[in-house]
Amino acid sequence: MRRAAKAFALIAAAAMVTSCGSSGGGSGGGGNEGALVVTDGGGTFHDALDKAVYKPCATSTGTKIDNATYDYSVGLIKAQVQGAKEWDVVSLGAFISEAEAAKLFAPIDYSVVTADGLPEEARKKYWVGYDVTGIGLGYRTDKYPTAPTDWADLWDVKKFPGTGTLEKNAVNSNLEMALLADGVQPSEMYPVDLDRAFKKLDELFEKRRMIFYDSGATMVQQYASGTATIGTGWTGRFTQAADEKIPVALTKKNMIMATTNWAVLKTSENQDAAMKFIDCASGAERQAAMDTELPGQIPANTKAYDLLDPKIRETIPAPDATDVLRQSNDYWAENFDTALARWQKWLSKHGG
Template sequence: MFKKVLLAGIISAATLFAAACGGGGSEETSSGGGKSDTLVVVDWGGAVTEARQDTIFKPFEEKFDVKIQVESPTDYGKLKAMVEGGNVTWDVVNIDTFWGEQAGEQGLLEPIDYEIVSKENIVPEMLNEYSVGAEMYSSVIAYNTDKFAEGEHPQTWEEFWDTEKFPGARGLYNDPLETLEIALLADGVKPEELYPLDVDRAFESLDKLAAKTEIVWWDAGAQPVELLSSGTVTVSTAWNGRITEAKKEGAPVELHYNQATLSSESWAVPKGSKNKELAMEFINFATSAEVQAAFSETIDYSPVNEKAIELLPEEVQARLGQSPELAESQVIMDPMYWAENYEEISQRLQEWHLKQ
């Protein structure tokens, strides 16, 4: 139900998370140069899009007297073809934050109009030239509750690397983004000193873990739950929503938010959108505190609006890892660093795999 998709390079073909449900529709644009009565919003589909229907899309339609036409999934290749072909039918697209800065530099996205989009209370890392954060999610220490009792599981990435005290195979996300941050935290790097990443040290840290135990590399968000539930691994990195959902369904899994890394997705406007101003109004609306709080109560993604966190019940704050004590222990990843370095480091990770 919950997703994260990372794509290498501006010309990547679209991918979607496993639970995505289709959603294409007819193309609608404004006629006669006037304001369109339809805003085309492109999202990944599945549970995240369903959560937006009542908390973002319908309230926006009512406030602005327009119809939101939802298309899914997000397709970077299609966006690129639209812009380069001069036939843009999309208005707002949900994207990976770091990809947005790559795309903007290559002329595929409109700069965000901060005369319309308010910066007030938005997490600074979520305010970029070509995108504004939509939601955040945590990469956490997840563990099998049959193997480790409450309080007796790894609670830091250094302990995640300690296979003598906490035996068993480990699960890691097969992507450099978040995995290298975690490897450096495990090696003693302080969160405030992570960037720019010491890439050599990160791979040396991975070498140390690989020498001690089996690493099972996962590619899709559902896999850590499967790996943990089956006992294939005793501890794994995982996206928080996947674990909280599996826990509700009775899976023997739990998570720990200490030192979790926060990733994000963002809203962006394709270059040449025929409804650019309305698209900016949508982004402003979707990132407002009240709307963000309503969305985060519905699905386990964290708000990018810090004021929204205060509006959430304490139980929801804790579930999202956004209670004051839990939020302080998490690390927001730097999308600008990854916009500049993702492809190079991704290639190095693939080369590292070949040597194992």
């Protein structure tokens, strides 16, 4: 899942919560007494989690797992904590400060969650990283004799002509990629220079015809049809598109890494079972299995990397890669709203 778009959901109103069935003998979304209710974003991502994580972890822990879905907005999590109290574990994508997290989530019990193979950035007080989407420069492999290699190539319309595309709601990653294209090193990204980033984006729209996509399906369709030949893309979707013989690829240099996490609601009455589930779900085998179901998703657990298909390893950054940008939760938790307001104003001037 891509975290940039999920962060945009912070401004969403309420959405309907729906059942996704159950694993390991459960019978519904939130109403099965004794079951652990794990909530995610639904769709194909949920289907992959069900096969790679929910069913195996239900078996290994002996815990029934029920599922519900939500739109990744913090507002729905707050509603659960303050009212319904039906959920136990959530797949967390929104950027959230530790102070706000303390009001919603229980601290992770690292005496239960072994976190073997998880890097420091995936082991936080209130959540554990489990899935990473890489956002890179995507392109049609049949359109360019020489493949692009870096974000700056998106601005090079002479060498790489054609219509470009960006994710409409990816506020933070669009700003970050503009700065990477302008020479900012990943280690020097934060605090984000908004003036510089928007100036660089203005230059792009002056040089190249640009369009937007608002979903993974639309993104793939644009590249598949040739409506767009270069722009942003996601590791999972591009890997799956390439498997379907669509001539697309992603650059790995300065790829933006967006992490999705597991968190336990502080109102959960199944704290022990929740921690055991996260221990299972964050293990190398489960995360590698997730990539089997959704090829191109990047495991947060570094030990899962060696378990991946070699062809997949070629398309994603290695765990110790230094030429990638790992998005800062702390920075965006404090600054996302400011960037969003400016992005929306900018977007209205560029056909978004």
